Amino acid sequence: MKPNRLTVFARGVTYVTLCLMAALTLTPLLWLLAAAFKGQNELFHYVFFPPPGLLTVVNFQELWEAMPFGRYMLNSVFVASTTVVVQLFFGSLAGFALAKYEFKGKRLFMVLMLATLMIPGQVTMAPLYELIYRLGLMDSFPGLIVPQAVSVFGIFLFRQYLLQVPDELMHAARIDGCSEFRIYWDIMMPISRPMVGAFCLTSFMATWNSFLWPQIILHHSGRFTLPVALNQLVGQYQQEYGTLMAGTLLSILPVLILFLLLQREFVEGLTAGAVKG
Amino acid sequence: MTTRPNSSSSTHSLHSSRGYHLQQKMAPYLFISPFLLLFAVFGVWPIVKSLVLSMYATSGPKDSVFVGTQNYRYLLADADFHTAVKNTVVFAFWSVVLQLPLALGLAMLLSRRWVRGRNLFRLAVFSPYLVGQVFVGVLFSVLFIPQYGLLNQGLHATVGLPLDTKWLADPALVMPALVLTALWLYTGLHMIYLLAALQAVERELYEAAQVDGANATQQFWAVTVPAIRPTLIYVLIMSTIGSFQLFELPYIMLNNTPGPNNSGLTIVMYLYQTGFVTGDLGYASAVGWTLALGVLLISLVQLRLTGAWKAREA
Amino acid sequence: MRSFRFPFGAAAGCILALAVLAGAWLAQHPIERQKSTLTLWTFAPTHYEAYKEAVPSFEKANPGVKVDLQLVSGPAVTSRLQAAFWSDLDVPDLVEVPIDFAGTFFRGRLENVGFADLTERIEQAGLMQRMVSSRFSPYMSRGRIFGLPHDVHPVMMAYRRDIFEKEGIDADSIKTWDDFIRVGRKLTVPGKRYMLELFDTRDAHLASCLFQRGGGYFTPEGECILDNEISVQTMLWYVPLVAGKDKISNNLGAGQVLTKAVEDGYFVCLLAPDWRTKTFETTIPRVAGKMALMPLPAVEPDGRRTSTWGGTMLGITKSSPDQDLAWKFALHLYLDQQELGERFRGTNIMPALRSAWDQPAFHEPRPYWNQQPIGAMFAKLAPQVPFQYTSPFITTAKAKLGEALVACVQYYNASGDKGFEAFTRARLKKSADELRTLIRRNPY
Secondary structure (H helix, E strand, C coil): CCCCHHHHHHHHHHHHHHHHHHHHHHHHHHHHHHHHCECCCCCCCCCCCCCHHHECCHHHHHHHHHCCHHHHHHHHHHHHHHHHHHHHHHHHHHHHHHHHCCCCCHHHHHHHHHHHHHCCHHHHHHHHHHHHHHCCCCCCHHHHHHHHCCCHHHHHHHHHHHHCCCHHHHHHHHHCCCCHHHHHHHHHHHHCHHHHHHHHHHHHHHHHHCCHHHHHHCCCHHHCCHHHHHHHHCCCCCCCHHHHHHHHHHHHHHHHHHHHHHHHHHHHHHHHHHHHC | CCCCCCCCCCCCCCCCHHHHHHHHHHHHHHHHHHHHHHHHHHHHHHHHHHHHHCCEEECCCCCEEECCCHHHHHHHHCHHHHHHHHHHHHHHHHHHHHHHHHHHHHHHHHCCCCCCCHHHHHHHHHHHHHHCHHHHHHHHHHHCCCCCCHHHHHHHHHHCCCCCCCCCCCHHHHHHHHHHHHHHHHHHHHHHHHHHHHHHCCHHHHHHHHHCCCCHHHHHHHHHHHHHHHHHHHHHHHHHHHHHCCCHHHHHHCCCCCCHHHCCCCHHHHHHHHHHHHCCHHHHHHHHHHHHHHHHHHHHHHHHHCCHHHHCCC | CCCCCCCCHHHHHHHHHHHHHHHHHHHHCCCCCCCCCEEEEECCHHHHHHHHHHHHHHHHHCCCCCEEEEECCHHHHHHHHHHHHHHCCCCCCEEEEEHHHHHHHHCCCHHHCCECCCHHHHHHCCHHHHECHHHCHHHEECCEECCEECCCCEEEEEEEHHHHHHCCCCHHHCCEHHHHHHHHHHHCECCCEEEEECCCCCCHHHHHHHHHCCCCCECCCCCECCCCHHHHHHHHHHHHHHCCCCCCEECCCCCHHHHHHHHCCCEEEEEEEHHHHHHHHHHCHHHCCCEEEEECCECCCCCCCCCECCCEEEEEECCCCCHHHHHHHHHHHHHCHHHHHHHHHHHCCCCCEHHHHHCHHHHCCECCCCCECHHHHHHHHHHHCCCCCCCCCHHHHHHHHHHHHHHHHHHHHHHCCCCHHHHHHHHHHHHHHHHHHHHHHCCC
16 A cells, blocks of 8 residues: 555654654753763853763762762662562562452452552651651661552552453462462462563652652661752752762663663553553 | 461362362462551551641650641641642643643554654653653753753743743742643653553454544544543543642752742642641641542542543442 | 472562662661761751861860761751651751751750750850850740851852953942942843842842841741831832842852853852852852952941841750760860861851951952952951841741742832832731741640
């Protein structure tokens, strides 16, 4: 089928629009990249990149002088990845139970969870703060991780996904002598790979970017996560934009890498719940 | 904390059917118990506690005075809270109204079968979401700088906007700046959802519509919208709830302040300020509950309006 | 038994590995819990650098004492300190708090204020006489003093000497704000050059003008005076400077923006408290020698030629196990004349201790400021620095004044002089009433 003129035109418009949108979206990121490698005096002298000779890594050096950035990076990596692993395990286990078993109190539990999903997390911040204080978890990583260990959203994601898995699979496994936990571990989870990928990424991002709670809980600057640390660079009267941009660039890299690795699973998994739910 | 159910020794299960059934009966409870425990302590209890706390005036967790419903009554008269609510509602409205159609439009363009480099376009448009609110806030606080910032330079060159337009210092422009930033940040995410939904629409439906002589607009309303309706509703509600919880973006972009004339003060920022800067955890809880009620109400209205009330039986 | 398999796939596996690796590294490199006997938090990098110099001599004079200095960022220091007070955790022994926030720590019952009452110690050491007395008032609540003033912060006017010369303007001829505005009209080219950098959305500069006229946010008793006659008159005078078609000032922002704007001659003059002169020196090095300082124009002939902007208090926390030692360190930091002189070179900040101003450091000519001896110039003005009073509601008061300013600017931009005075009065009253309602609600 040969496209006629009109469709050629329509295709042209589509491509132009798409390219324009992509360009508009990428421009700020490009600027960020440029700003991180520009010297202080060049920052506003060149809109994007200066001549290659003026590119510099001085901002990164200053960043490391201004703060122990490597430690902050590792703090963030530790908190985010631990949270993901814990959430993933608890969430998928409970989601599996909700999808594949009938038990007393299931309905009540579901309603309760839905209700908390409707209540914004900020409502509980004040009492949670008190609780963390009582538990002696102030200014500690457990204080960040433990309250986040359960993700109601994650449970629903896994429940939704596992609902589609035919029960026959479980029956067959039981006949083979699988324990219930084995069914979860060896059958259900490998099937849920796309969901696992999607969940890992969303959960990692949420924790990685989390700001308010760490800002409240963490006291010692040695424990800061990246968002909290970077916010320290934002000063009222003095601002080193170059350093700030270098820090921002480094802070978003891990998520970017993770996304590139998980892209397919992410899109598949993330949308599966929404489209079919 | 050990979570592995110890009853799951798989070898006897075949031999003893009583043990087998017991295991099957107990399994869900065991699977759910670690979650349940944490959920009860860190999910449910604080909610109950925050209701109680909202009846107190406090100065930090140690110093509190029972004030009954006074916090809620004061909320009704509190000019700053009114500003926060107004700002949040305005932000949520414009965010949803601008982000969703744009996301849908992009998704429809990208869902065309013949589009090449779809993954690249999708990645490009989606990439801001990966940056995260705090880092976007930092980046845009610099892009919005008057005189030398990228946005003003760009807008000056293209539409002649004055170079010294102070996006983040002019109370009238703070909200547009926030909406614009959110537009950049979230459109790609919505687009991913909608694109996936569009791609799942069966082709025959369109072919049938074409046979019936429906034009593009008619096809859109008759085929596309009904087919992607659950996703649309999901995205609508999620983006509304998300918008109502706006905090990091203005907080970072406005240098940890509510902005000139409180123009960037949101409900959550007000909650943070009263609770964790002033130290009135009680009042902050009252603010939180008001936010919760508002979000619930709006979600319900949206569900009702989109007719999803009965259709959605999850 | 089947062999163990990790069921979550490579991605989750990677994340698990990351968690383990990062955890292992962090476990290997625990945060140094310094065996310090004294911890001090400060929010200003300049203070931090200066105190680093002062620590060794103190540790030497007090064997067995180990001081841990911590730099906590400006906006975060208050919330972090508040959180520390509430949780009794990681509370420093000494902490420097910005003047704008000090009041917020005096909320609640006196016995629950996290800072130790220093009134007796200050009286015993005769510090009320030895230091600039107006600097204690922002750190008082219900008659008790909770902080030692770090500085005086008199405000002068920094100006681009080269531009003045080119335009044939003699800085000495500017004695009052009327003179200044007259020159300003001449030099201002809308969109290209403004006589002065003044905030039109935040209260800081307006507050300086208010203080210069003897006004402020609160009475010594903590009552709100945002709508008194001084406030109204100051607002009526200030708004036309920053709004309307005849405005002579603008503002763009801080950091590199300001740097470029000053370099470009976008701003001719800037309000310059002592601390900010150091900011200029370090962030706008290219205009070295082209800058100079003059006293702030007076409101009326022979009126006060300065005001104040910013400040810091040093407080000792109640939970400090050894408050005597903390006090000793505070005095070491704030009263050691030699160190104060040295510190002035590094920060340009005028210490509150009067006798320190005789140190040679305060009389050195500064090349950046066209060889002006800026220390002596600030010292001459320091005794005139106006009083200001605080309240637990200081941050709200500042926000309310800022709101009123914004509203007045908007009105003036839209309608000019017509009905402006009535509007200003009503708007300030509205802000003040909102604040009063809030204060009345306080159960303490």
